[in-house]
Amino acid sequence: MAPPDDEPLLPDVTVPPRCCSARFNLAVLMFFGIAVVYGLRVNLSVAMVAMANASEPATPGFNGSATPACPLPPGSENRSRTVEQPDGTPQYPWDAETQGWLLGAFFFGYLCTQIPGGYLAGRYGGSLFLGLGVLCTAVLTVLTPLAAEWGPAWLFALRALEGLGEGVTFPAMMSMWARWAPPLERSRLISLSGNGGNFGAFLAMPLTGYICQSLGWPAVFYICGGAGCLWAAFWFLLVSDDPRTHRRISQEERDYIVGALGEQGSGHGWSVPLASMVTSVPLWAIVLTQMCSNWSFYTQLTSLPTYMSNTLHFDLKSNGFLSALPYLAAWLCATSAGFLADHLIEKKVLGVTAVRKLFTLTGMLLPAAFLLAAAYSGCSHVLTILFFTLTSAAGGSSGAGVFMNQIDIAPRYAGFLLGITNTFGTIPGVMAPIVTGYFTEDQSLEGWRKVFWVSAAVNVAAAIFYTLFGSGEVQAWAVPDREDRTEEDKRTRSVSA
Template sequence: MDNQLHPKKVRGFCSFRYGLAVLLHFCNVVIAAQRVCLNLTMVAMVNRTDPQDLTNTSAKTEMDYVKNPVYNWSPDIQGIIFSSIFYGILAIQIPVGYLSGIYSIKKMVGSALFLSSVLSLFIPRAAQVGKTLIIVCRVAQGMAQGTVSTAQHEMWIKWAPPLERGRLTSICLSGFMLAPFIVLLVSGFICDLLGWPMVFYIFGAYGCVLCLIWFVLVYDDPKDHPCISVNEKEYIISSLAQQASSSRQSLPIKAMLKSLPLWAISLNGFAFLWTNTLLVTYTPTFINTKLHVDIKQNGLLSGLPYLFACICGLLAGQMSDYFLSRNIFNILTIRKLFTTLGLISPVIFSMCLLYLSFNFYSTVIFLTLANATTSFCLGGGLINALDIAPRYYGFLKAVTSVIGMIGGISCSTVTGLILSQDPEFSWHKIFFLMAGINVTSITFYLIFAKGEIQEWATERQNTRL
């Protein structure tokens, strides 16, 4: 990686490759917003007062119920509705990872974005029909969103020069971190002013508009784009000249299973999703337990870390590419550095939460830093598969995402059990468990991670399934 061709760089954020990254950023914002907004609207959708409250309807006008319909869904049904979208995402990952190396990424991402947006528009009507239909809609929406989040990585095989992979991928992936901040910031106001169905209508319409822009502006390969400048096209193509050909071959499954660098990336993904899920899902619970603030303050404080996480993610991408372009560090050192920052920093700040946070401000600062610093992984192990096997990046990203999601689902289950069984020392157990997983993962990664294309991912590889 250190001795790659260095053609004349086409500078400026007005280039098409940066435009593609920004467009993907907003696509990720909208699909994440469509996913997360239900977490907040559920408060307005469900009758959370006395179960006999439906007999007291005289206090509410017919217009109130048209604007904000209320349903009697039990907590276990709500949990199924919340989790259903993740089962759709999980189920589609590996099939999409394989197919993304065969079919048009433009069509796959655009069609899936449109489907997710249409389903978002349909959610309020599905809720009126019944809980079964809304669960089916959320599973289908998860499959559509899983297609967008997985297939988009294949785009960078042809569009991202090696010296710009960190910043381009961090720009688009930071959309997943910015979305919850936006949702927490605006959805409450939309529910109060326009009714909770408008949250789904607004984000659904936004997705449909983005879908139209996507189909007009995006092409799978820079050499086919009618508007890209000749200089930028030559720069991208020449930058990728020494990279293995992107022609599809049979997946070398046995070699992949024996690859310790790939296992290091997978374990890193598991630890990242465990940490991210813990901090994202249980931040409101922690704030409520430790700070005892009202729901509005809780929403603001819970959303604040997402903004800083987005900033840290963008910073990681810029810094990783700066170090590489200036030959300050080689690619392997850069990946190890940002992976270490992304997994160890949350551990440090979580320990500070337990032992050094003595007032409101210190708690908020340490909690925000613990959440935000996980984003440094965007410049590390989360894109390392593009370094070691660009030919199979889409498939490998899907596989590592599945392993990561297993970590996220396991984290939610285990954390819930700990909180219910040991209220007094639960947070100590939760954060020390996270620390053990992260330290184990980073140790394995530092020992076995690689930065160069692996032998099984080269042009001459003929291994069959």
Template sequence: MLIGWRKTVAKCFIIPQRVVLSIMGFLAIVNAYTMRICLNVAITEMTVKKNKTFIDDGVDRGICLVEGGSSGGNMGKGIFEWDEELIGIILGAFFWGYVITHLPGGLLSEKFGGKYTLGLGILSTAIFTLITPVVINWGGSTWLIVLRFLEGLGEGTTFPALSALLATWVPVKERGKLGSFVFGGGQVGTIIGTALSGVLIDYYDSWESVFYFFGILAIIWFLIFIVICYKDPESHPFITEKEKDYLIREMGALSRDKTLAPTPWKAIVTNVPMMALVCAQIGHDFGFFIMATDLPKYMSDVLQFPIKENGLYSSLPYAFMWVTSIAMGFVCDWMINRKMMNVTNSRKFYTTIASFAPACLIVGASYAGCDRVLVVILFTLAMGFMGGFYPGMKVNALDLSPNYAGTLMAITNGIGAMTGILGPYLVGVITTNQSLYEWRIVFWIAFGVFNITNVVYIFWASGEVQPFNDSELLKKSKESLANSDSEANHNEVKKPKLISIKGNKNES
């Protein structure tokens, strides 16, 4: 009866369970990013802005003017007198916690499955997001820094847990499109987080509203995720036999190998393609976090956009990035399946697109000056090309080692996330006067980081499964088992012959 009930429920799912998991994984990252990003917009309204009055003495100070001959027309209603350096520390505090839980998250996901590692991480961040207004009004900047650190601890498990889940659920031929779709939740979360934050603050005339809204959404996601998603196909009660057969045919198993040896740390950290992947992740994260964390500040402080327009125009680049990442993911899989390009070259090709083009375009935006339309167009194109990272280096950890994908993602994403600490602080230190020329220095630094890390990836990256995926200890164990079986079979074959010979002797 139980089996019949499960089959009946399974028929209610129109789409395969691996796609259901991918959708919920996508929404997990969406929620993670909305909770991470909303402060970036809210802080522009929480803080007291400098009133930069324009002096017409013929000196170009790199300051954009608004109507009335002043650059201080967007003063807002901020009450916190935080300088640029302190704001940089606040925005970077999230990543202090974020990098710490990557590795534990990856190890726990590989040992117990990624379901609860992912779910509980998002839930904890949701609770911390909900109490943010209370903490800010009670404890000010110091306790906000502590709270953002705790939020980072919760979200640090997100990408390692999802990598472990995808490695168990998604075949190689679908990793480009489903991987790009899932990890593309970062762009959608940034879009929703920036655009809706501006709208909510403008509509309710309250920066507190964004934290309540996004915290509640994440809790709703958690409740649905826990009910309908499972750590692997083998444990899923509602998966169809057809999908099971497909996954066994494509992946060889429905769950992670329980006989795997402990994580081969030395082999991983000395593996050249793995280190190339870490380098590419640093390039991606440095550029992405500078844009995601500080673009609303650039739009507000330099281009003088009001809060509602700030949220809208800051979100446009990520909307384009999401569309291009999905499109490139489909094209990437199509090219691999048609054997037009192997996995290694496809990862390098799309990573190069995502590095070189954005590097040039964001520098170009700094030379567009105060032309708001041109700046928004250039930023939008830059982030659109950055979508190539997702079918490129972002899914590369699954290629290198399906068995240890959670750990690999923990290492790469964790090291890359350190740029989330450095980036906002660097921006705060360099842009003390909030001028175009100061921001131009920031974008030139990003240009260098993008291209240097990409060159390393081009030379040493790989899309092939690495030897450490099947560790030496496991190999020896399997070889020993094979030898034992061989010896046993050999003895079984010889035994009848000995009896037969003995029998012949007695007869004679």
């Protein structure tokens, strides 16, 4: 039987051991770097509870609602929202609107550097951009207490600058894997490294709350920023853009990676085929599907604390692990999905296109079902947490589907394409909370059910669209021409010398 058209064609070479290899060491180091990145991103959202001097007693409903959707726990009627801080720790009189602007400032910068970061990383290699992105964000994080003392305008500007720094990290990561990940190992390597974000959120949420209460909220930013600077030191010391220029890689592994990638394991020139990209149906399938998937992700990310606190009156402060449990489930499921996807391709059970569509369908349809189950769980804390956790776990499987599809259809432009898809994918981060607020002004269960129905419908529509138009084949416009190959060879020889 003839192999599928999109089956990777590899030379007859021996696959070197994966354990302790240069490519898997790179994945582990990236994993911790992305974990730090996500910790730097979410730390303010948790620390804000301690930074803002919101000492008024909690009201039964939301926005003045007199009748809560679910019964209040005994003794909670006069509970204060203030988080106890060590003596001398400053707090600021920021109202809800000010806090909202500060929490959203990050995305103003984050949107600006995704595409240029991906373009430059694809041209010059991603290690410098990924390392500097994390390092700059970490240094700015250390300055957060000083900016907060100067005023909310300074803190807004600082968070926007942090977003500028982090914007280049994921496109740079994908650009590096275009040169390091053999086709039969892409799913596991990219899943292992990229899912540091879920692991970072899982650790950051409960640890940030604990540090706030034990050491004061400024310590959160000193510790997180210090961790980022430490990681950057290891990164610049140990990492190389290309296996051909790595100082500690074995000759066997170098030959395997270079031979497996062939001409696709090179950077692109100054020009990129924008017209072909704009008219590429498989690329639009990735863009629209990631936007829709992120709608569900951001709805859960922004609504879970609000829904559990204001509607179900669940005390998330004393249950930090439960609030972070969905991220743990997503990390475990997404990483496992990456290994399973590679196994299916390697054993020729399915072609690349079929694998990407299978994991995308699983990662879109099952979360839609679990979100609706959470919507109809009533006031049950246990069922709600269970279904939110299952939503995140099932959604993690799309990490082996549409979220790495850029490197399938255009390996040499993978970083640039990820910058494009991530830019579009950030739009739901702005829109989803607005839609949620429109439906849930009174925090009723009926309003929240509309939110979850919208999210589920968006997921189903995206799953159908991607199934019809998605592809795992390298597109004709992504094949390097002779001029690009010659230029890349010259640059590689120059670096090696």
